[in-house]
Amino acid sequence: MEPTDPETLCTYAARVSPPGAGGIGLIQILGPQALSVVMSCLRPRREGRNLTLEPDRPRLVRFMDGDELVDEVVVVCSEPSTEGSSVLISGHGGVRVVERILMSLERSGAVIREHLEAREVWNLSSPIEAAVMDSLPLAQTQRMAKWLIGQIAILFEAMKNCQVSISHDRTDDARSILEKLLQSHPRSRMLLDGIHVVIVGPPNSGKSTLANCLYEKPWSIESAEAGTTRDWVEHPIAIRGVPVSLADTAGLRQGCDALEQQALELSAPVIRRADVQLLVLDGSLATCPLSGHWFDSWLDERRVIVVLNKSDLGIRLETPEWMSQACWNSAVRISALQNHGVDAMGERMLQQVGLDSDFFNAPCIWDRSQYEAIEEILKFLNSHPQQAITEINRHFLAFPT
């Protein structure tokens, strides 16, 4: 791009905190006029005081839309460079407040962008670091944020090892590293998007009691009457810091009334798309009221965890004839009412989807473009090893100079 290109002279403003309402809203302004654009919207907190911004010194100021106060914000600017300045505004996170700040900045000359690339905002040293910074707003828990940040070093090292293997003609080692990374992608996505878990089972087995135990809130109605839950209920929770979307559903039974039938039909897609299906049975009963028909047509043995609930009353239930021995042998025993065994059940859920502790310390990829880059590198591996090394640099290790 020529230096006279108007694009290079633009001053941009964009929200850098995640979309939607939040505790704080962060807005970044970058470009040659960043400082003057922001200054034209600010006033000191006390009339008559001077308003100056010094690099890297945060100031609490008033952000104005004309004569109207929009918010009290913290503003910090960077040391100016040849491309201009970078200013970060931290205000309250209401959607409307952030929108009004952006509108005022636009009126003062900034061009509003939907998204700024991490590399434009931060001083980053590698594409891996840029991918981490781009995905950080998607981390729903502190553990997920730490896991992503840890990947800067872990993935970097794996890619360096891959390059060393290629340059020493150990192509198989390099292929193994790259293939493992491709396999990690669906699990990393689960960590960022959340695991979908559904609670299913016959009426009255304690599904809603278990859901409430995990929600830590009485969001689902519990009652001794069979057929209590109708519309399925879904809320986000975290299990050992892993985000989970947990759905409680209506009890599975045949010959129910029209309303219950409709509730069951509405639950079907939620049950079928879940990554984990917790099949909750009342373990204190002598016989299982659920017929094999439900298991065959609604559940998938690879995703099912059998949960024998009401262990506080003693477990009497024996293997239903339609259930495989493997499925029964790995059943977990809990008392949802007394919150016994529920933690261990959570651990089982994570293992079931391959999120054991090894996964958190292993290199992985989480972004579609990383996946495509590795597919491309694999293609070069045998025929053009030098090109594979270059592509690893380009996509993961170093920005072009």
Ligand SMILES: Nc1nc2c(ncn2[C@@H]2O[C@H](COP(=O)(O)OP(=O)(O)OP(=O)(O)O)[C@@H](O)[C@H]2O)c(=O)[nH]1
């Ligand atoms: N003793 C004992 N009772 C439990 C336990 N879990 C649930 N219950 C009781 O079982 C009854 C049914 O519980 P719910 O959680 O409403 O059962 P559900 O499976 O959601 O029932 P539906 O919504 O009708 O399908 C209630 O009286 C609960 O208090 C448990 O672990 N031990």
Ligand SMILES: [Mg+2]
């Ligand atoms: Mg219920």
